Amino acid sequence: MSDSKRPEPPEGPMCLTRRSFLSISVLAGAAALGTPAIARSAQGQGSPEFKGWPKSYGMLTDFTACVGCRSCEKACNEANRMPAPEKPFDDASVFEESRWPSATAYTVVNRYKNSADSSRPLFRKIQCNHCLEPACATACPIHAYTKTPEGAVIYNKDLCFGCRYCVVACPFNIPAYDYSSPLDAKIVKCILCFGRIKEGKIPACAEACPAGALTFGRRADLLKLARKRIIDSPEKYIDHIYGEREVGGTSWLYLSGVPFEQLGFPTNLPEKPLIELSKGYLSTVPVIFTTFPAIFGMVYAVMRHNERAAGKEERSKQHKEVDHE
Amino acid sequence: MKKHIEKAPSLLACVVLGLVAVAAGSPSWGDVKKIPDVIILKDIQNRYGPVTFDHKKHTTLAENCGICHHTHAKKTYETCGDCHTQAAKILKAAANGMLMPCSGCHGEYSPETPGMPDLKVALHKKCFTCHVGMGDLGESPMGCVNTCHTRK
Ligand code: SF4
Ligand code: SF4
Numbered sequence: 001m002s003d004s005k006r007p008e009p010p011e012g013p014m015c016l017t018r019r020s021f022l023s024i025s026v027l028a029g030a031a032a033l034g035t036p037a038i039a040r041s042a043q044g045q046g047s048p049e050f051k052g053w054p055k056s057y058g059m060l061t062d063f064t065a066c067v068g069c070r071s072c073e074k075a076c077n078e079a080n081r082m083p084a085p086e087k088p089f090d091d092a093s094v095f096e097e098s099r100w101p102s103a104t105a106y107t108v109v110n111r112y113k114n115s116a117d118s119s120r121p122l123f124r125k126i127q128c129n130h131c132l133e134p135a136c137a138t139a140c141p142i143h144a145y146t147k148t149p150e151g152a153v154i155y156n157k158d159l160c161f162g163c164r165y166c167v168v169a170c171p172f173n174i175p176a177y178d179y180s181s182p183l184d185a186k187i188v189k190c191i192l193c194f195g196r197i198k199e200g201k202i203p204a205c206a207e208a209c210p211a212g213a214l215t216f217g218r219r220a221d222l223l224k225l226a227r228k229r230i231i232d233s234p235e236k237y238i239d240h241i242y243g244e245r246e247v248g249g250t251s252w253l254y255l256s257g258v259p260f261e262q263l264g265f266p267t268n269l270p271e272k273p274l275i276e277l278s279k280g281y282l283s284t285v286p287v288i289f290t291t292f293p294a295i296f297g298m299v300y301a302v303m304r305h306n307e308r309a310a311g312k313e314e315r316s317k318q319h320k321e322v323d324h325e
Numbered sequence: 326m327k328k329h330i331e332k333a334p335s336l337l338a339c340v341v342l343g344l345v346a347v348a349a350g351s352p353s354w355g356d357v358k359k360i361p362d363v364i365i366l367k368d369i370q371n372r373y374g375p376v377t378f379d380h381k382k383h384t385t386l387a388e389n390c391g392i393c394h395h396t397h398a399k400k401t402y403e404t405c406g407d408c409h410t411q412a413a414k415i416l417k418a419a420a421n422g423m424l425m426p427c428s429g430c431h432g433e434y435s436p437e438t439p440g441m442p443d444l445k446v447a448l449h450k451k452c453f454t455c456h457v458g459m460g461d462l463g464e465s466p467m468g469c470v471n472t473c474h475t476r477k
Contacts, residue, residue, distance in 0.1 A: 057436065065450070067457055070466045092465035120463050202436055210469075211453060212446040217439030225440055 056151035057197065058219030058251035059206060060226055061125055063263065064236055066213035068095070068109060068123035075208035076107045076127075079193060098264075101126055103178035106190040107205060116258050124263045125205070125214070127190040128153060128174045129243060130251035133273035139169030151219060151251040152192035160186045171247050171269055192251070219251055226255050248273030368445075374475035393451050 074089040076082075082104055087094055095111035102108075107127035114122045130153045137145035137153065144159040145166065162185045166175045175187040193203035201207070206216040215222060223244060230237045242254040246269045254260070261267045362381040387393060427444060434443035442450065452473070453463075462468030470476050 060439070065453075067453060067463045067468070068466065069469055090466040090470065092461075092467060095465075120458050202434065207434075210445055210449040212442050212450050215439045217436040221437075221439050228440075 053147075053149040053151065056149060056219055056251060057192070057216065058130070058151050058222050058253060059192070059203065060215040060217070060222040060253045060255065062213050062215070062226075062229070063122060063124060063254065063256040063258075065211045066109075066123045066125065067211050068092075068111060068121070069210065070094075070109050071208040071210060072125055072205035072214060073105065073107055073109055075204040076190075077105065079196070079204035080106060095121075100176075101128075101174060101189065102176045103180070103188050106176075106188070110264070112263055114258065115262055122258065122263065127205075127252070128192070129172055130190075130192055131171075131247055131273070132249040132251065133247070133275050135169040135171060135247070135274040136166035136175055138275045139165040141165060148194065150192075150194065150197050152194040152197065153251075154191045154194050155187065155189070157186050157188070162186060169274070171266060171274060219253070222253055226253055229255060245271045247271075248275075369474075370477075372474075372477065373470075374477055376473045 070089045077085065077089075085105065098110050099105075099108040107125055109123050109125045112122045112124060114120055130147075130151055132147070134145060134147055134153045136155075137143070137147055140155075141163060142159050142161070144157075145153060145155045147153050164177070164187070166187055167173075167177070175189050177185050178188045179185050193201070193205075196203060202216040203214075206214040215225065217225070223241065226241045226244075230239055230241075236257055237255055238257065238259055240256075240260065242256070242260050242265060243250040243252055248271070254265075256263060259267075362379070364378045364380055366376040366378060383393065384390070427447060431442060431444040431447040434446075435441070456472055457463035460468060460471050462472045
């Protein structure tokens, strides 16, 4: 089946309200008992030959160009209207520790030793890789995630009920927990500035990068561009475009002058999407993965049901008391 | 006395750089009247103070103009003065359409042409060719401030 004939992603998950989810969770859970969760893979993209939406966008990070100026972090902070960080963006002391994307910074830049040139360090910008077949989306029992035809993996914060399956599933350890409302924690992550893309702009980090280390464009064009850079300067780059194949491909691609493990990248990832691999796994051990969401969903629904029943009782009691008076 | 070109806070900086560009061969600065010594860039004055670019100094440091002005990498002139001492009209005709500001190609970035960096990236990349590794540029975000961009 050719890519162009792929169905448009359903609007469904975005329209679901949290309440309607709760009311159907028992049904969905029960359905999951009989059907491997994976059959409901992210927006129906779980087939082995799926190579991403045609003409989808992506980003190319060229680590040989990055100078560690943190302009991208600053731009991300401003675009997402986050509070100013404790240390200003031109403070190099943040490089002393290894940081990771969090609820207050969807992207961070870390400093690494440079094995190719000890006189200057290397920098790595970390954020969601916007996988072509996102494991986060597959793992999410309520389809809060959507892989958009534009390439961005977005999520509906209002649907998230905090099960953290996506956190466990993501091969890059990206979804972060926003505990700002302790009783209603939700995941957060980079969404490739989806709103800006829709407005015809480019992601804020790419717009801010002065060094040309971040290039936003069509993924297919970026692959050609990356390959050309390797061919033109074989002495400068290692012969690997990270993200071209890893876990079935990611919208975010990387070029480096040193092996990717030296920049802390996982280099033992399969080339097949995790969705694809977990299919086989699921058929052998379906119990855990398929019954878990169901049980979880049922417990949750029952709890809510009891809560509501208790609330109703309370209210009718009050009514009666009022009547009595 | 140094000639100062003060320019409006716009991407027109490049026009100036572009005009400066029509110089090839070994830079024979002395004969050239139309090239600015110092260019003051005020494009991002909302964030940083103006950047003072000592063009004259760079012409003595660079091996040839093509090091920075890549469209001049193909040397077709003996000296800068071959073009730059002539009247503007003749210069334009002689340059035969080659006289184009940087922004002619490096305009606003379009994701449809990811191989073409915008002006900001094109200029920074040129600076970084030599300046990364000088001082703390490439080590600390303060390198930007310490090298070119004064804090407001
Ligand atoms: S990197 Fe993780 S969070 Fe981002 S799309 Fe891939 S699986 Fe999802
Ligand atoms: S803005 Fe560009 S050069 Fe600066 S830290 Fe980010 S990726 Fe690196």
